[in-house]
Amino acid sequence: MPTFTLIHFQFLCWAALWTVGLSAIAFVGGGIVGFGVALARISSTRWVRILATAYIQVVQGTPLLILLFLFYFGIAIVGFKEVPAIFAAGLGLTIYSSGFLAEIWRGCIESVPKTQWEAAECLSLSSWQRLTRVILPQAMRIATAPTVGFLVQIVKNTSLASVVGFVELSQAGKLVNNSIFEPFTIFMVVAAIYFVLCYPLSTWSRSLERKLNVGRR
Amino acid sequence: MTYQFDFAALLPYWREFAMGVWLTLQLSFVATVLGFVLGTLCAIGRSDGAPWVKALVACYVEVIRNTPLLVQIFIIYFGIATLGLHVDANVAAVLALVVNVGAYTSEIVRAGLESIHKSQLEAAECLGLSRPQTYWHVIVRPAIERVYPALTSQYVLLMLASSITSQISAEELTAVANRIQSDTFRSFETYIVVGVLYLALSFVVRIAFWLFGLVVFVRRRKLGTAL
Amino acid sequence: MSAVVSLTNVEKSFGAVKVLNGVSFEVARGEVAAVIGQSGSGKSTALRCINALETIEGGQIMVCGHAVHDPKLDKKTLRRDVGIVFQSYNLFPHLTAEQNIMLAPTCVKGIGKAAARDLAREVLARVGLEAKADHFPEQLSGGQQQRVAIARSLAMQPKLMLFDEVTSALDPQLTGEVLKVMEDLARGGMTMILVTHEMAFARKVASKVIYMHQGTVWETGPGAMLDDPKTPELRAFVGSGL
Amino acid sequence: MSAVVSLTNVEKSFGAVKVLNGVSFEVARGEVAAVIGQSGSGKSTALRCINALETIEGGQIMVCGHAVHDPKLDKKTLRRDVGIVFQSYNLFPHLTAEQNIMLAPTCVKGIGKAAARDLAREVLARVGLEAKADHFPEQLSGGQQQRVAIARSLAMQPKLMLFDEVTSALDPQLTGEVLKVMEDLARGGMTMILVTHEMAFARKVASKVIYMHQGTVWETGPGAMLDDPKTPELRAFVGSGL
Amino acid sequence: DTLDEIKKRNKILIAVDLGSPPFGMTDGNMQPIGSDVESARLFAAELGVPLEIVQVTSPNRIPFLLTGKADMVMASFSVTDERKKVIDFSDPYGVIQIVVAGPKSLAVKDIKDLVGKRLGTTRGSSNDKEATTQAQGAEMVRFDDDATLITALVSGQVNLMASSPQVMQAVNARRPNDPLEVKLVLKTNPYAVGLRKGDDALREAVNKVIAANLKNGKLNEIYTRYNGTSLPEEMLK
């Protein structure tokens, strides 16, 4: 009768590496797409704004589980059969995090006072210069804490990548459970690994927030 | 290979979909109400409780926020059973969701509480209000009004996250979808339909919150401040 | 003794900084005392000590028969007798003017809703704001907010009112509105202590002026004392204040 | 025509409210025009229209040869010729004083870093702040921030400077610092339009005073006109303003 | 077609559910084992191509097959008429019973005794369908995989389960002191390889392999090793 052994623990740790990898992909991809969507969201062109809003609403209003599923098999239906799971999972997670990051960052950009835009405009900076030289440096300070906070959500949500056959930490936990039937031990260990991954991020995000608030006072 | 979509195959299952939507709404509603109460109490405890209360709440919030809901659900569902109690899957699901969303709520509400200026407390104190009266009239209500948009988003996420409770046999929308798709093997169609249903549900939740806000926060309504 | 308020050698520090260094003065029933002095001289702190918002380290404070220095003081009954109005109004933003006023009477005195509403209308009328009962603070100008804050204190029918620079956040016109309300109160016989930078008002309304300097009472006297300062400090202060 | 700025029948509404109702005036090269008037009379709006921060609905605005009313206006070249300074400074908080000043010359004119730094030092010296080049805005007093804001505009070598109540957020001492800089500029021959509440300054420095009332120009004339108002409105305004 | 494609890429992708012991599971070293896994190895060897196992779960095995992420599915896939509408099946290579199992202490004589009991099963499986139609009056409790079902039974969240004897044995292996027993047999289902519709060449090839290996006893040997009983006589002919 098998019990929980070091081998299982190693197996979980390897899977946790995939969790980390998937999170990185989702974060980088979501960051790039999300930035574009955030800009579109505050664009002066009406239909671009509407489109970006719709995108955000749809992404935020659909469970990640369903998003991942539709993406993975949707790509195949469109005709790309050889797409590896990592790509589809990465894409699904990218879309998911871009929707949320775009909304977070839009808020941060808009929290920079309108007078800063005006002052930059009066110095005849182009709109791109206004954004990159004046607004973003200020918005970034505000954005760091919630962004790191959202990173924690991504790490946890990669657990859903199992629906497209990805063996990351949660799926690995289930696999181990299937072979030794000790759900309690296994899920406690899985929870502990997630905690080890996420807690430093949470703490970091909070300390950033505190620093920022002190700076403002 | 081209895939032939056939949504008509799902038509006979409309009753199942409806039941799934209904249970999802019920789970979310109960979890929202209870989670809100738990979260608010925790927020008050953490900002103004005895040291051990603060430590306890901090611990609870950290553990919950840094582990996935799925894992929490398993631990609660099987944990209760190991204690020798039998609870209905829906009850366990609600319990897990409440424990989960309570932690997030407490963080949001705490931010609201901290945003209430100290001078407001002094003003209440000078008018002779007792501590509980001050808390209720001067701190909690305006604090919640201030963080209401953040709370709305959190409870939309809760509704979406309730899909995970299918894993412990709650027959909500995702569970229904999984059953229907293994019945019909019409997986894509099923998931597309379910995706649209969730999207609609999230709008319903948002609108419900908006209406509730209109009723409760008179000032916002009168001043026309967007919620 | 007819003194409504008496401070005797009151001492108070924040950390290492001694802010009140033996402050003594008395205010009799129906008197209007104006506390003046430079920024940082401890005026606000003295006022806050009278209302038990700060605990003192030495000396005695008697207010309407309550021993404020006593650690066993029942703050709740003290505050039924004492109303305070701050520079920053501190109205409750989520309540209308009327609700702001009704809150304490209903919660603390247990008055019924209808009676509290009548009371609110009455005190609002006294500050000339009957028409704004249903407005929220952010719909009111600074002067109107300050008058609502005064009305809120009045609704508790205090025996003593404290005002801490209630006009400094206001522009001259709004200041006028608020000062008028305070003059009416003074005429009505309310005992009042006010911290103010409005020398003209102090001169006109105050029956007693208390000049604080470096945490002590440097000079006291009637309003006329401002025209004939005895100490060089007060002379410098009055000179600069014009 | 030597007019650097000319407004002809300018109209502007916000929603249903007509804020500018046919405003016309001219400012010649080297002239210093002071715009005065009650709060809400449209002074700031007029200034913002000159700089194309607001689009107008009727009338014409010519600024240094640019047709500002023209929808095809090239705002970038207009703004090279026009500098504006606001009441709230609007410095970029993430940049030092020097970097604030260098930003536009390097970005817009493509000047090299070193040259831009020299330029920044030079204009900082003109406003008397050489020593503060490496300070961030929040490390500076209000008056110093306002002077950096002026220097930032000067670095673009505008032909026309607009000032919108640049001293109202400052206490009297800081106001003095800023007014001195503006006086220097005026002496140096800079064309300037300033919205101000400082009547004394307007009298002393302005070669032309424009009194606005209810969205129109009510009276114009030299600084001396303030001592001898023709319209009852200006008389009331000057009377109250003292 | 798919058979050519398999030859061309010199690799066969077989989807196996590693969450349903003893058909598919992992051993102490987290390597895939089970009767479906070994059968898959056998089939690949017979077809002369290397094997790649694609891990699936019961909800996603059909999409995997239909979108071409797997060439065929071997996941104790019971043959039903409804399923035949969407995919094709090979000839059966094994059988699976649907039983109701529970602890000795619980008396269940026939289907009516299930009324009011909490009966666990895996969502969307043929067990689910069979139990739902036969055991009217029982409270159905559905889980996503066998492991969760077993955990629920062991921890007392359900009284009985509608599953296979193989799953029951897996439970008994974990809890020798309070073994489960088969209370009722609801149905015996043959299971087969799932294939995309129209993949006739591949189906022929697979059928040939199945026929040959049923005859020479290799499939029965694998089945017996993992299930403890032999395949029914009529299949082996």
Ligand SMILES: Nc1ncnc2c1ncn2[C@@H]1O[C@H](COP(=O)(O)OP(=O)(O)OP(=O)(O)O)[C@@H](O)[C@H]1O
């Ligand atoms: N909560 C506090 N903690 C530490 N120091 C304080 C606190 N409150 C006041 N002080 C200090 O005590 C001194 C007196 O403050 P107080 O507010 O009584 O002065 P004030 O006379 O009211 O001045 P102002 O005219 O500026 O209101 C000041 O030096 C102030 O910095």
Ligand SMILES: Nc1ncnc2c1ncn2[C@@H]1O[C@H](COP(=O)(O)OP(=O)(O)OP(=O)(O)O)[C@@H](O)[C@H]1O
């Ligand atoms: N963006 C805006 N939207 C709507 N109304 C505006 C806007 N900006 C200004 N107004 C209105 O236009 C009128 C004129 O405003 P403006 O700022 O030009 O006055 P001002 O003469 O500069 O007054 P002040 O001395 O108070 O600065 C005011 O009634 C103001 O409320």
Ligand SMILES: [Mg+2]
């Ligand atoms: Mg003070």
Ligand SMILES: [Mg+2]
């Ligand atoms: Mg203005």
